[in-house]
Amino acid sequence: MDRCLRAAPGKCSLSGLVIVVGLVLGPAPILAHGIDIDARVRGTIAGEVLYHDGTPVHDATVTASDPAGEEIGRTTTDRQGKFSIEARFRCDHHLLVDTGDGHGAERTIAASQLPPGLPPRGEVPVSPATNDQPYGQRPRLRDVLSGIGYIVGVAGIAFYFLGVRRRRSRPAD
């Protein structure tokens, strides 16, 4: 059940390089349909840089710029061509790869792909005071049923403990 939010792997290739970007909400050991179980709204833009034939590009610099052109993140790809940049703001991230030997590629991650809780770039955070709308996907029936199942489970546990308390307080008949 891999329901974690992954942007459709887009292969935007320019001059021989391919960037495949996935969006991972984390850090979280468990992902319940893509939503961080401890509700920390951090976004990490993770992806990989490959040559056209699939060979990973290692030690390439990946920079993320905001719409104004200011750099808001920078990292280098590892031996498998993978990189991850933490998204600290909810704005379009323009990713630019530079291998240092003339190869380059770019891709833009739209702000809408990032978790809504991130502050906008350069302003006082205006994330909504109330969070009534479940973000991510709309609540599915199976999630509702799972929740009810948990409640039934907790009620069962309560039955056990209160039953013990009842038996103890009741003298042997």
Added chain:
Amino acid sequence: MHLNEIFLAGTANGQEVLIAGAAAAAAGTAIGLYKLDYERIPQVGVLSSVFFVVSLIHVPLGPTSVHLMLGGLLGLVLGWAAFPAVLIALLLQAVFFSMGGLTALGINTLIMALPGVICYYLFRRTVRLGNENLVFLAGLAAGATAILLGALIAAGSLFAAGKPFEIFGQLLLGGQLLVAPIEGLVTGSVVVLLRKVRPELLEAPLLVPVREEVSCG
């Protein structure tokens, strides 16, 4: 109205609100568990499930959308046990749907459960009367009051959290004023239905419709 934890955790005052809310909710839950009867567990479970589901059904209302809370109903039926019922439901909503957040669990539980408990003490006697209209009115009042009290607590928390949150507190109060009559009507209807079908849930006698004497001739 689930208060958003990220919003509040940003400031020192907001964090104090979160901590105070958590402490109050813990106390309320402890009282609720202490008073919990073995026989009432199924009702707690059912109402917790109802509360869990009902917050997910959004009804569009103008530019925004609202959802029922049923805090008044929970309070009338469960009393102090509304605290653990709401706590579990909110925990599951935070885990499954990221509604509200885990650090705001305490303050959100307080917002939704405490008004229910207050309505329990205010209206439980009226709800047990034999007159159907009075029972409906009691339910209506309980539902509306629970919403308004919850809005007051939520807005108060936002005001206490500091200047940048005040506008949201005002917006919240305004929004919940629209929800209050709807929730009152729903609670009133449900309470009357319960009195007719499952009066033991309200610890009340069966509500029998009064037969009007029709004189012939």
